[in-house]
Amino acid sequence: MDNNRRTQLLEAAVEQSFNPVVITTAQLELPGPQILYVNTAFTRMTGYTTEEVYGRTPRILQGPETDHSVIQRLRDRLWNGQSFQGTTINYRKDGSSYWVEWNISPIRDEAGEIRNFVSVQRDITDQVMAERERRLLATALDANADNVLITDRSGAITYVNQAFVRQTGYPLKDIRGQQPSILKSGEHGPEFYRRLWETIQDGGTFQATFTDRSRDGTRFHMEQTITPVRDERGEVTHYVATGKDITERVKMEQALEEMATTDLLTGLPNRSHGEQLLDRQWNRTERYAEAFSVIMADVDHFKAVNDRHGHDAGDRILSWVAGALRSQLRDSDTAIRWGGEEFLILAPHTGLEGAEELAERMRTAVAGHEDPEVGSVTLSLGVATLREGDTKKRLIKRADSALYAAKEAGRNRVSSV
Known part of the structure; x- marks a missing residue:
């Protein structure tokens, strides 16, 4: 394959790439590197046309929430002729913000001199938002006064909140991968657990009062609900158990029953x-x-x-x-x-x-x-x-x-x- 054909293939591959690509000059002194090339994915991501960005610096994408410490690290790496990977907030032509992940590398000529920088970018806004929602959910679950325990479909524990830790004495690092049976007190017979598993494996919700045992052997009573969690195909992937501590109520009921009997x-x-x-x-x-x-x-x-x-x-x-x-x-x-x-x-x-x-x-x-x-x-x-x-x-x-x-x-x- 001759060089012209190879160049044409490379240009077509970059142009049709799913990821935005930007090529700039290697000028790092002010006014900074100038944009020489952007592909179609870049114009879709930013809203700028090719003509609008040619000859301008990538600073046109920066705004109030752009992390300038990330920009400074980027410059330091490029000054030293090193590649850079990072994330920050950029801004589209219409002023809306998005999270971007960069992979920026120097391009050297035959003499080893840096002539250009190439940046392969990715819009990671959805991932960042999903991670924020996940953290918010985890924070909300940890702030919940009720116990929360999540297992995978085999029953192995994948998450417990702080209320669970306080109640049982088991932090997640010590109980992850364990079965909830670690809390068994011996109060419930095999029939109780058989009904539990039959109900949730059939996709139903199981509700009951559990008498469990904490790490130090203390018994406690939980009014608990166990619910299957399904994926987009309707397959059960996890089980979520939420429980309210009713130990004091049970003790009072037992005391009243004892007084009556x-x-x-x-x-x-x-x-x-x-x-x-x-x-x-x-x-x-x-x-x-x-x-x-x-x-x-x-x-x-x-x-x-x-x-x-x-x-x-x-x-x-x-x-x-x-x-x-x-x-x-x-x-x-x-x-x-x-x-x-x-x-x-x-x-x-x-x-x-x-x-x-x-x-x-x-x-x-x-x-x-x-x-x-x-x-x-x-x-x-x-x-x-x-x-x-x-x-x-x-x-x-x-x-x-x-x-x-x-x-x-x-x-x-x-x-x-």
């Missing part, structure tokens, strides 16, 4: 809640045909304690007895303050012999205690085991009858029917 003196379930627990256990027993026993316990001569020593002493005795009963319970057992000085113990999976042994341990635990003011405290206990055709009322009545028999037989003993 717990006997304040003994700390045991009260009669109302105890009947609900009995119903649940009864239904389970019927469903699985399991053994089930109940024990009715009563503090002996309790009226005399109140009459002789006062109600404060009586309350102290009841509280201590409740603790003694609780100390003998197995994991599946439940002790209930049934009323006054009377306690009901539910013993699931337990036949008559096992229930009698449990009742005897309770009797012994109480009888071994000597109150400094009241003296010896004892219990009488009645045991009843579920029989075919029993109702709850009939089972409790039999335990009550056994308790009455223990009282009649001299108290401080276990009786069964």
